[in-house]
Amino acid sequence: MKPTEEVLQDLTQSSNVSVHSDDSLVGKVEAAIAADDEKRKENENEPLRRKPVLVPIRQTELPRQFEVTLWDVLHRLARATSLSWRGAGRGLAEHWGALKYTQALAGGSDSFLGLTDEGHRIADHYKSLQSGELGVGFALTFAEHMLRHRFPDHSVTIIPAGTALRAGWALTSRDKGEKVKYRYRPQYFAEIWRPGEPSFAIPLACKGNHGNSATSADQLASASAHAEAVHIGAWNKTPSLLFSTELPTDGGTMTVHALQAPGHGGRLSPAEGRQANLNAPPFQANVMPDIHPPAKGLVAPDPVRGCHVQPKDYAWFHESLAHTTAAGLMAFTGSGRATARHLTDRQGRKRFTGLEHAASTSVQDAAHTLLGIEYVGTDHVFRLNGPRVEAFSGVDKDVFRLLARGDVEEYRAIVHAGRHTSPRLTFDKDWGGPVSVHADGSVFALRLLPGQDEESCQHSSR
Numbered sequence: 001m002k003p004t005e006e007v008l009q010d011l012t013q014s015s016n017v018s019v020h021s022d023d024s025l026v027g028k029v030e031a032a033i034a035a036d037d038e039k040r041k042e043n044e045n046e047p048l049r050r051k052p053v054l055v056p057i058r059q060t061e062l063p064r065q066f067e068v069t070l071w072d073v074l075h076r077l078a079r080a081t082s083l084s085w086r087g088a089g090r091g092l093a094e095h096w097g098a099l100k101y102t103q104a105l106a107g108g109s110d111s112f113l114g115l116t117d118e119g120h121r122i123a124d125h126y127k128s129l130q131s132g133e134l135g136v137g138f139a140l141t142f143a144e145h146m147l148r149h150r151f152p153d154h155s156v157t158i159i160p161a162g163t164a165l166r167a168g169w170a171l172t173s174r175d176k177g178e179k180v181k182y183r184y185r186p187q188y189f190a191e192i193w194r195p196g197e198p199s200f201a202i203p204l205a206c207k208g209n210h211g212n213s214a215t216s217a218d219q220l221a222s223a224s225a226h227a228e229a230v231h232i233g234a235w236n237k238t239p240s241l242l243f244s245t246e247l248p249t250d251g252g253t254m255t256v257h258a259l260q261a262p263g264h265g266g267r268l269s270p271a272e273g274r275q276a277n278l279n280a281p282p283f284q285a286n287v288m289p290d291i292h293p294p295a296k297g298l299v300a301p302d303p304v305r306g307c308h309v310q311p312k313d314y315a316w317f318h319e320s321l322a323h324t325t326a327a328g329l330m331a332f333t334g335s336g337r338a339t340a341r342h343l344t345d346r347q348g349r350k351r352f353t354g355l356e357h358a359a360s361t362s363v364q365d366a367a368h369t370l371l372g373i374e375y376v377g378t379d380h381v382f383r384l385n386g387p388r389v390e391a392f393s394g395v396d397k398d399v400f401r402l403l404a405r406g407d408v409e410e411y412r413a414i415v416h417a418g419r420h421t422s423p424r425l426t427f428d429k430d431w432g433g434p435v436s437v438h439a440d441g442s443v444f445a446l447r448l449l450p451g452q453d454e455e456s457c458q459h460s461s462r
Contacts (some may be wrong), residue, residue, distance in 0.1 A: 013108065014068065021258045021259060062146045077137035079329075081133075095332060095393060136206045138243070138256050139207075143204055155412070156190055159189045161230070165230070168286070185230060188204040189202065191414070200267050212248060232266045232317075233266065237444060238261075239263040271314040276314075281406070287307070290304060311428055326342040329399070332442055335404065368392055370437075370445055375395060391445070402414070414441075415440075425437070433447030433460055434446055
Protein backbone atom coordinates (compact mmCIF):
# COMPACT_ATOMS: atom_id res chain seq x y z
CA MET A 1 0.00 0.00 0.00
CA LYS A 2 1.41 3.39 -0.98
CA PRO A 3 2.13 5.99 1.70
CA THR A 4 -0.50 8.72 1.74
CA GLU A 5 1.97 11.41 0.67
CA GLU A 6 2.80 9.39 -2.45
CA VAL A 7 -0.89 8.91 -3.23
CA LEU A 8 -1.40 12.67 -3.04
CA GLN A 9 1.58 13.30 -5.30
CA ASP A 10 0.28 10.79 -7.85
CA LEU A 11 -3.01 12.69 -8.16
CA THR A 12 -1.22 15.52 -10.01
CA GLN A 13 0.83 13.29 -12.32
CA SER A 14 -0.27 13.17 -15.93
CA SER A 15 -1.28 9.92 -17.65
CA ASN A 16 -2.69 8.99 -21.02
CA VAL A 17 -6.16 7.89 -22.07
CA SER A 18 -6.94 6.31 -25.43
CA VAL A 19 -9.68 7.98 -27.49
CA HIS A 20 -11.68 6.08 -30.12
CA SER A 21 -13.65 8.15 -32.61
CA ASP A 22 -13.71 7.04 -36.25
CA ASP A 23 -15.92 5.67 -38.98
CA SER A 24 -15.55 2.12 -37.66
CA LEU A 25 -17.06 3.23 -34.34
CA VAL A 26 -19.95 4.85 -36.20
CA GLY A 27 -20.52 1.52 -38.00
CA LYS A 28 -20.50 -0.43 -34.73
CA VAL A 29 -22.98 1.96 -33.13
CA GLU A 30 -25.27 1.83 -36.18
CA ALA A 31 -25.18 -1.98 -35.96
CA ALA A 32 -26.02 -1.80 -32.25
CA ILE A 33 -28.94 0.51 -33.04
CA ALA A 34 -30.24 -1.85 -35.73
CA ALA A 35 -30.00 -4.82 -33.35
CA ASP A 36 -31.84 -2.94 -30.60
CA ASP A 37 -34.55 -1.79 -33.01
CA GLU A 38 -35.07 -5.38 -34.18
CA LYS A 39 -35.30 -6.63 -30.61
CA ARG A 40 -37.87 -3.97 -29.77
CA LYS A 41 -39.86 -4.88 -32.85
CA GLU A 42 -39.89 -8.55 -31.83
CA ASN A 43 -41.20 -7.49 -28.40
CA GLU A 44 -43.83 -5.31 -30.10
CA ASN A 45 -42.25 -2.12 -28.73
CA GLU A 46 -41.63 1.03 -30.71
CA PRO A 47 -38.00 1.67 -31.70
CA LEU A 48 -36.36 4.53 -29.81
CA ARG A 49 -36.03 7.90 -31.48
CA ARG A 50 -32.32 8.66 -31.88
CA LYS A 51 -30.00 11.22 -33.41
CA PRO A 52 -30.39 10.80 -37.18
CA VAL A 53 -26.67 11.21 -37.98
CA LEU A 54 -23.55 10.38 -35.95
CA VAL A 55 -20.02 11.27 -37.06
CA PRO A 56 -16.52 11.04 -35.55
CA ILE A 57 -14.85 13.91 -33.73
CA ARG A 58 -11.81 15.29 -35.55
CA GLN A 59 -8.39 14.45 -34.10
CA THR A 60 -7.50 18.16 -34.13
CA GLU A 61 -10.30 18.71 -31.61
CA LEU A 62 -9.85 15.53 -29.57
CA PRO A 63 -6.43 13.82 -29.84
CA ARG A 64 -6.53 10.03 -30.00
CA GLN A 65 -4.06 9.90 -27.10
CA PHE A 66 -5.23 12.40 -24.52
CA GLU A 67 -3.20 13.48 -21.48
CA VAL A 68 -5.12 13.87 -18.21
CA THR A 69 -4.49 14.12 -14.49
CA LEU A 70 -6.75 12.22 -12.13
CA TRP A 71 -7.26 15.13 -9.71
CA ASP A 72 -8.53 17.32 -12.55
CA VAL A 73 -10.98 14.58 -13.63
CA LEU A 74 -12.22 14.14 -10.04
CA HIS A 75 -12.67 17.91 -9.73
CA ARG A 76 -14.92 17.85 -12.79
CA LEU A 77 -16.86 14.89 -11.45
CA ALA A 78 -17.32 16.62 -8.10
CA ARG A 79 -18.54 19.86 -9.69
CA ALA A 80 -20.89 17.97 -12.00
CA THR A 81 -22.56 16.11 -9.13
CA SER A 82 -22.93 18.96 -6.62
CA LEU A 83 -26.67 19.21 -7.44
CA SER A 84 -27.24 15.52 -8.18
CA TRP A 85 -29.50 14.71 -5.21
CA ARG A 86 -27.49 11.54 -4.59
CA GLY A 87 -25.75 12.41 -1.36
CA ALA A 88 -26.48 12.98 2.29
CA GLY A 89 -29.74 14.33 3.65
CA ARG A 90 -28.25 17.77 4.26
CA GLY A 91 -28.28 18.17 0.52
CA LEU A 92 -24.77 19.62 0.34
CA ALA A 93 -22.55 16.53 0.31
CA GLU A 94 -23.06 15.02 -3.15
CA HIS A 95 -19.73 16.04 -4.61
CA TRP A 96 -17.65 14.32 -1.94
CA GLY A 97 -18.48 11.01 -3.62
CA ALA A 98 -15.73 11.75 -6.15
CA LEU A 99 -13.13 11.19 -3.42
CA LYS A 100 -13.70 7.44 -3.36
CA TYR A 101 -11.85 7.23 -6.66
CA THR A 102 -8.57 8.84 -5.51
CA GLN A 103 -6.90 5.42 -5.64
CA ALA A 104 -9.06 3.70 -8.27
CA LEU A 105 -6.86 4.59 -11.25
CA ALA A 106 -3.12 4.87 -11.82
CA GLY A 107 -0.79 5.48 -14.73
CA GLY A 108 2.12 7.69 -15.68
CA SER A 109 3.37 10.13 -18.29
CA ASP A 110 4.64 7.24 -20.40
CA SER A 111 1.69 4.91 -19.83
CA PHE A 112 -2.11 4.73 -19.97
CA LEU A 113 -4.48 5.05 -17.05
CA GLY A 114 -5.88 1.78 -15.75
CA LEU A 115 -7.68 0.30 -12.78
CA THR A 116 -5.65 -0.29 -9.63
CA ASP A 117 -6.29 -3.05 -7.08
CA GLU A 118 -8.52 -0.54 -5.28
CA GLY A 119 -10.41 0.13 -8.51
CA HIS A 120 -10.94 -3.61 -8.98
CA ARG A 121 -12.26 -3.92 -5.43
CA ILE A 122 -14.74 -1.10 -6.01
CA ALA A 123 -15.81 -2.73 -9.27
CA ASP A 124 -16.44 -6.02 -7.50
CA HIS A 125 -19.12 -4.40 -5.34
CA TYR A 126 -20.19 -1.22 -7.18
CA LYS A 127 -19.39 -2.00 -10.79
CA SER A 128 -22.00 0.14 -12.53
CA LEU A 129 -21.62 3.00 -10.04
CA GLN A 130 -17.86 3.28 -10.51
CA SER A 131 -17.90 3.01 -14.30
CA GLY A 132 -20.83 5.41 -14.57
CA GLU A 133 -19.35 8.10 -12.34
CA LEU A 134 -15.84 7.89 -13.75
CA GLY A 135 -17.42 7.88 -17.20
CA VAL A 136 -18.98 11.24 -16.36
CA GLY A 137 -15.65 12.65 -15.14
CA PHE A 138 -13.74 11.68 -18.26
CA ALA A 139 -16.55 12.61 -20.66
CA LEU A 140 -16.86 16.11 -19.24
CA THR A 141 -13.07 16.57 -19.23
CA PHE A 142 -12.94 15.67 -22.92
CA ALA A 143 -16.07 17.66 -23.83
CA GLU A 144 -14.68 20.83 -22.25
CA HIS A 145 -11.34 20.40 -24.03
CA MET A 146 -13.01 19.86 -27.39
CA LEU A 147 -15.43 22.76 -27.08
CA ARG A 148 -12.75 25.18 -25.84
CA HIS A 149 -10.73 24.24 -28.91
CA ARG A 150 -13.75 24.74 -31.18
CA PHE A 151 -14.80 28.04 -29.54
CA PRO A 152 -11.53 29.64 -28.33
CA ASP A 153 -13.12 33.04 -27.71
CA HIS A 154 -15.87 31.61 -25.51
CA SER A 155 -16.18 30.15 -22.03
CA VAL A 156 -17.54 26.63 -21.51
CA THR A 157 -19.50 25.49 -18.47
CA ILE A 158 -21.10 22.13 -17.69
CA ILE A 159 -24.64 22.05 -16.29
CA PRO A 160 -26.67 19.07 -14.99
CA ALA A 161 -29.49 18.70 -17.48
CA GLY A 162 -32.04 17.34 -15.03
CA THR A 163 -31.74 20.38 -12.77
CA ALA A 164 -31.78 22.88 -15.63
CA LEU A 165 -34.79 21.27 -17.33
CA ARG A 166 -36.81 21.24 -14.10
CA ALA A 167 -37.00 25.02 -14.35
CA GLY A 168 -39.42 24.42 -17.22
CA TRP A 169 -40.67 20.84 -17.14
CA ALA A 170 -41.89 18.27 -14.63
CA LEU A 171 -39.58 15.30 -15.22
CA THR A 172 -40.58 12.78 -12.56
CA SER A 173 -43.52 11.89 -10.34
CA ARG A 174 -42.16 14.08 -7.53
CA ASP A 175 -42.33 17.20 -9.73
CA LYS A 176 -45.50 19.26 -9.79
CA GLY A 177 -46.97 19.94 -13.20
CA GLU A 178 -47.71 18.08 -16.42
CA LYS A 179 -45.11 15.34 -16.72
CA VAL A 180 -42.70 14.74 -19.56
CA LYS A 181 -43.64 11.11 -20.16
CA TYR A 182 -40.22 10.05 -21.37
CA ARG A 183 -37.38 8.67 -19.29
CA TYR A 184 -34.64 9.49 -21.78
CA ARG A 185 -32.73 12.76 -21.51
CA PRO A 186 -29.10 13.93 -21.70
CA GLN A 187 -27.18 13.94 -18.45
CA TYR A 188 -25.59 17.37 -18.99
CA PHE A 189 -25.56 20.49 -21.12
CA ALA A 190 -22.43 22.29 -22.19
CA GLU A 191 -23.06 26.02 -22.37
CA ILE A 192 -20.71 27.94 -24.68
CA TRP A 193 -20.96 31.63 -23.93
CA ARG A 194 -19.52 35.14 -23.89
CA PRO A 195 -20.76 37.94 -21.64
CA GLY A 196 -23.58 39.96 -23.17
CA GLU A 197 -24.21 37.53 -26.04
CA PRO A 198 -26.64 34.65 -26.66
CA SER A 199 -25.08 31.35 -25.69
CA PHE A 200 -25.03 27.88 -27.26
CA ALA A 201 -26.38 24.85 -25.38
CA ILE A 202 -25.23 21.38 -26.43
CA PRO A 203 -26.67 18.18 -24.88
CA LEU A 204 -24.09 15.70 -23.55
CA ALA A 205 -24.80 12.00 -23.00
CA CYS A 206 -22.18 10.33 -20.78
CA LYS A 207 -21.90 6.62 -19.99
CA GLY A 208 -19.26 4.20 -18.72
CA ASN A 209 -18.68 0.47 -18.39
CA HIS A 210 -16.28 -2.17 -17.11
CA GLY A 211 -16.83 -4.26 -20.24
CA ASN A 212 -15.39 -3.89 -23.71
CA SER A 213 -15.76 -1.96 -26.96
CA ALA A 214 -18.95 -3.84 -27.84
CA THR A 215 -20.51 -2.66 -24.57
CA SER A 216 -19.48 0.90 -25.43
CA ALA A 217 -21.12 0.63 -28.84
CA ASP A 218 -24.35 -0.41 -27.12
CA GLN A 219 -24.01 2.49 -24.69
CA LEU A 220 -23.47 5.01 -27.49
CA ALA A 221 -26.57 3.66 -29.23
CA SER A 222 -28.51 4.35 -26.02
CA ALA A 223 -26.77 7.73 -25.57
CA SER A 224 -28.06 8.75 -28.98
CA ALA A 225 -31.62 8.35 -27.67
CA HIS A 226 -30.83 10.35 -24.53
CA ALA A 227 -29.36 13.24 -26.53
CA GLU A 228 -32.30 13.27 -28.96
CA ALA A 229 -34.79 13.84 -26.12
CA VAL A 230 -34.03 17.59 -25.97
CA HIS A 231 -34.36 19.85 -29.00
CA ILE A 232 -33.18 23.45 -28.87
CA GLY A 233 -34.62 25.28 -31.85
CA ALA A 234 -35.49 23.59 -35.14
CA TRP A 235 -36.28 19.89 -35.45
CA ASN A 236 -33.17 17.67 -35.58
CA LYS A 237 -30.73 20.59 -35.69
CA THR A 238 -29.41 20.40 -32.10
CA PRO A 239 -25.76 19.25 -31.99
CA SER A 240 -24.82 16.72 -29.30
CA LEU A 241 -21.78 14.91 -27.92
CA LEU A 242 -21.90 11.23 -26.92
CA PHE A 243 -19.34 9.45 -24.72
CA SER A 244 -18.81 5.93 -23.39
CA THR A 245 -15.77 5.30 -21.18
CA GLU A 246 -14.48 1.73 -21.23
CA LEU A 247 -12.68 0.76 -17.97
CA PRO A 248 -11.79 -2.92 -18.58
CA THR A 249 -11.23 -5.11 -15.53
CA ASP A 250 -9.01 -7.51 -17.47
CA GLY A 251 -6.06 -5.13 -17.69
CA GLY A 252 -6.93 -3.75 -21.12
CA THR A 253 -6.46 -0.13 -22.14
CA MET A 254 -8.88 2.40 -20.78
CA THR A 255 -10.61 4.01 -23.75
CA VAL A 256 -13.08 6.85 -24.18
CA HIS A 257 -15.34 6.20 -27.18
CA ALA A 258 -16.77 9.47 -28.52
CA LEU A 259 -19.07 10.57 -31.32
CA GLN A 260 -20.97 13.72 -32.19
CA ALA A 261 -24.31 14.51 -33.77
CA PRO A 262 -23.79 17.53 -36.04
CA GLY A 263 -26.25 20.41 -36.21
CA HIS A 264 -26.59 24.18 -36.41
CA GLY A 265 -29.14 24.54 -33.59
CA GLY A 266 -28.62 25.13 -29.91
CA ARG A 267 -28.03 28.88 -30.17
CA LEU A 268 -30.22 30.79 -27.74
CA SER A 269 -30.74 33.92 -29.83
CA PRO A 270 -33.64 35.74 -28.13
CA ALA A 271 -36.91 36.09 -29.99
CA GLU A 272 -39.30 39.04 -30.03
CA GLY A 273 -36.67 41.43 -28.68
CA ARG A 274 -36.52 39.80 -25.23
CA GLN A 275 -32.94 39.85 -23.95
CA ALA A 276 -31.75 37.51 -21.22
CA ASN A 277 -31.29 39.16 -17.81
CA LEU A 278 -29.05 36.81 -15.85
CA ASN A 279 -29.44 38.85 -12.65
CA ALA A 280 -33.21 38.42 -12.63
CA PRO A 281 -34.43 35.86 -10.04
CA PRO A 282 -34.79 32.29 -11.37
CA PHE A 283 -38.19 31.81 -12.96
CA GLN A 284 -40.26 28.63 -12.76
CA ALA A 285 -41.78 28.19 -16.21
CA ASN A 286 -44.31 25.54 -17.16
CA VAL A 287 -43.42 24.60 -20.71
CA MET A 288 -45.68 22.08 -22.41
CA PRO A 289 -44.01 18.69 -22.85
CA ASP A 290 -43.24 17.15 -26.25
CA ILE A 291 -41.18 18.07 -29.30
CA HIS A 292 -42.91 19.39 -32.41
CA PRO A 293 -41.69 18.14 -35.81
CA PRO A 294 -42.10 20.57 -38.73
CA ALA A 295 -45.31 20.55 -40.70
CA LYS A 296 -45.47 18.56 -43.92
CA GLY A 297 -47.39 20.85 -46.22
CA LEU A 298 -50.59 21.76 -44.41
CA VAL A 299 -50.41 18.77 -42.06
CA ALA A 300 -48.74 19.15 -38.65
CA PRO A 301 -47.29 15.80 -37.49
CA ASP A 302 -48.09 14.57 -34.02
CA PRO A 303 -45.60 15.77 -31.39
CA VAL A 304 -43.06 13.31 -30.00
CA ARG A 305 -42.01 12.87 -26.40
CA GLY A 306 -39.25 15.00 -24.91
CA CYS A 307 -38.41 18.63 -24.12
CA HIS A 308 -38.45 21.33 -26.80
CA VAL A 309 -36.82 24.72 -26.17
CA GLN A 310 -38.48 26.95 -28.77
CA PRO A 311 -37.42 30.48 -29.78
CA LYS A 312 -39.93 32.18 -27.47
CA ASP A 313 -38.21 30.46 -24.54
CA TYR A 314 -34.58 31.14 -25.48
CA ALA A 315 -34.03 34.06 -23.09
CA TRP A 316 -35.61 32.18 -20.18
CA PHE A 317 -33.57 29.03 -20.89
CA HIS A 318 -30.36 31.07 -21.09
CA GLU A 319 -31.20 32.51 -17.66
CA SER A 320 -32.00 29.03 -16.31
CA LEU A 321 -28.64 27.65 -17.45
CA ALA A 322 -26.76 30.54 -15.84
CA HIS A 323 -28.63 30.21 -12.54
CA THR A 324 -28.16 26.43 -12.45
CA THR A 325 -24.41 26.93 -12.94
CA ALA A 326 -24.37 29.43 -10.08
CA ALA A 327 -26.37 27.07 -7.84
CA GLY A 328 -23.92 24.24 -8.51
CA LEU A 329 -20.98 26.44 -7.58
CA MET A 330 -22.63 27.56 -4.38
CA ALA A 331 -23.52 23.96 -3.44
CA PHE A 332 -19.84 23.14 -4.04
CA THR A 333 -18.98 25.65 -1.29
CA GLY A 334 -21.54 24.20 1.15
CA SER A 335 -23.70 27.33 1.14
CA GLY A 336 -27.40 26.54 1.48
CA ARG A 337 -28.80 30.05 1.22
CA ALA A 338 -26.62 31.04 -1.74
CA THR A 339 -27.53 27.80 -3.54
CA ALA A 340 -31.26 28.25 -2.92
CA ARG A 341 -31.38 31.77 -4.35
CA HIS A 342 -30.42 30.42 -7.80
CA LEU A 343 -33.01 27.60 -7.93
CA THR A 344 -36.76 27.37 -8.41
CA ASP A 345 -38.92 25.25 -6.13
CA ARG A 346 -39.11 22.42 -8.65
CA GLN A 347 -35.32 22.50 -9.01
CA GLY A 348 -34.97 21.93 -5.27
CA ARG A 349 -34.80 25.37 -3.68
CA LYS A 350 -36.53 24.21 -0.48
CA ARG A 351 -33.99 21.43 -0.09
CA PHE A 352 -31.29 24.04 0.44
CA THR A 353 -33.28 26.65 2.37
CA GLY A 354 -32.07 27.04 5.93
CA LEU A 355 -28.63 25.54 5.33
CA GLU A 356 -26.48 28.55 6.02
CA HIS A 357 -22.87 29.09 5.09
CA ALA A 358 -20.89 31.19 7.54
CA ALA A 359 -18.85 32.78 4.73
CA SER A 360 -21.85 34.93 3.84
CA THR A 361 -21.61 36.59 7.27
CA SER A 362 -18.61 37.38 9.48
CA VAL A 363 -17.41 33.85 10.27
CA GLN A 364 -16.32 31.37 7.62
CA ASP A 365 -17.15 27.69 7.53
CA ALA A 366 -13.78 27.03 5.87
CA ALA A 367 -11.32 29.38 4.20
CA HIS A 368 -7.85 28.77 2.78
CA THR A 369 -5.32 30.70 0.75
CA LEU A 370 -4.24 28.42 -2.08
CA LEU A 371 -1.73 29.40 -4.76
CA GLY A 372 -1.92 32.96 -3.46
CA ILE A 373 -5.73 33.30 -3.76
CA GLU A 374 -8.25 33.27 -0.92
CA TYR A 375 -11.05 30.72 -1.25
CA VAL A 376 -14.11 30.06 0.88
CA GLY A 377 -15.98 26.80 0.98
CA THR A 378 -16.38 23.67 3.06
CA ASP A 379 -14.24 20.71 4.05
CA HIS A 380 -14.48 16.98 4.58
CA VAL A 381 -12.18 14.72 6.60
CA PHE A 382 -11.77 11.02 5.91
CA ARG A 383 -9.14 8.29 6.20
CA LEU A 384 -6.82 7.44 3.32
CA ASN A 385 -4.63 4.40 3.99
CA GLY A 386 -5.00 5.05 7.73
CA PRO A 387 -4.10 8.73 8.15
CA ARG A 388 -6.79 11.38 8.08
CA VAL A 389 -6.88 13.60 5.03
CA GLU A 390 -8.71 16.89 4.55
CA ALA A 391 -10.55 17.72 1.34
CA PHE A 392 -11.55 21.32 0.64
CA SER A 393 -14.00 22.52 -2.01
CA GLY A 394 -14.82 26.14 -2.60
CA VAL A 395 -14.66 29.17 -4.84
CA ASP A 396 -12.69 32.39 -5.04
CA LYS A 397 -13.86 34.65 -2.19
CA ASP A 398 -14.85 37.47 -4.56
CA VAL A 399 -16.77 35.02 -6.76
CA PHE A 400 -18.64 33.73 -3.73
CA ARG A 401 -19.72 37.22 -2.70
CA LEU A 402 -20.99 38.01 -6.21
CA LEU A 403 -23.08 34.87 -6.52
CA ALA A 404 -24.29 34.99 -2.91
CA ARG A 405 -25.93 38.33 -3.70
CA GLY A 406 -27.16 37.16 -7.11
CA ASP A 407 -24.80 39.07 -9.44
CA VAL A 408 -24.46 36.44 -12.15
CA GLU A 409 -23.59 38.96 -14.87
CA GLU A 410 -20.52 40.27 -13.04
CA TYR A 411 -19.46 36.75 -12.10
CA ARG A 412 -19.50 35.68 -15.74
CA ALA A 413 -17.57 38.76 -16.82
CA ILE A 414 -14.82 37.99 -14.28
CA VAL A 415 -14.42 34.28 -15.02
CA HIS A 416 -14.57 34.85 -18.78
CA ALA A 417 -11.77 37.42 -18.58
CA GLY A 418 -9.61 34.96 -16.63
CA ARG A 419 -10.50 31.80 -18.53
CA HIS A 420 -6.97 31.33 -19.92
CA THR A 421 -5.02 32.27 -16.78
CA SER A 422 -7.03 31.01 -13.81
CA PRO A 423 -7.06 27.21 -14.41
CA ARG A 424 -4.21 25.56 -12.49
CA LEU A 425 -3.32 22.08 -11.32
CA THR A 426 -0.36 21.47 -9.07
CA PHE A 427 0.92 20.00 -5.83
CA ASP A 428 0.86 23.02 -3.53
CA LYS A 429 3.67 22.57 -1.00
CA ASP A 430 2.31 25.31 1.28
CA TRP A 431 -1.07 23.54 1.38
CA GLY A 432 0.45 20.07 1.43
CA GLY A 433 -1.37 18.33 -1.40
CA PRO A 434 -2.95 18.54 -4.87
CA VAL A 435 -4.86 21.70 -5.78
CA SER A 436 -7.05 22.05 -8.86
CA VAL A 437 -8.45 25.44 -9.89
CA HIS A 438 -10.96 25.60 -12.75
CA ALA A 439 -11.95 28.47 -14.98
CA ASP A 440 -15.34 28.74 -13.23
CA GLY A 441 -13.57 29.94 -10.06
CA SER A 442 -13.90 26.64 -8.16
CA VAL A 443 -11.08 24.92 -6.28
CA PHE A 444 -10.68 21.30 -5.15
CA ALA A 445 -7.82 20.48 -2.77
CA LEU A 446 -6.65 17.51 -0.70
CA ARG A 447 -3.96 17.12 1.97
CA LEU A 448 -2.85 15.09 4.95
CA LEU A 449 -4.66 16.61 7.93
CA PRO A 450 -2.15 18.88 9.71
CA GLY A 451 -0.72 17.74 13.05
CA GLN A 452 -0.43 14.04 12.15
CA ASP A 453 2.52 11.76 11.88
CA GLU A 454 1.70 9.48 8.97
CA GLU A 455 3.79 6.54 10.18
CA SER A 456 2.18 6.52 13.62
CA CYS A 457 -1.29 6.93 12.08
CA GLN A 458 -0.74 3.90 9.88
CA HIS A 459 0.62 1.90 12.80
CA SER A 460 -2.31 2.79 15.07
CA SER A 461 -4.88 1.91 12.42
CA ARG A 462 -3.70 -1.70 12.19
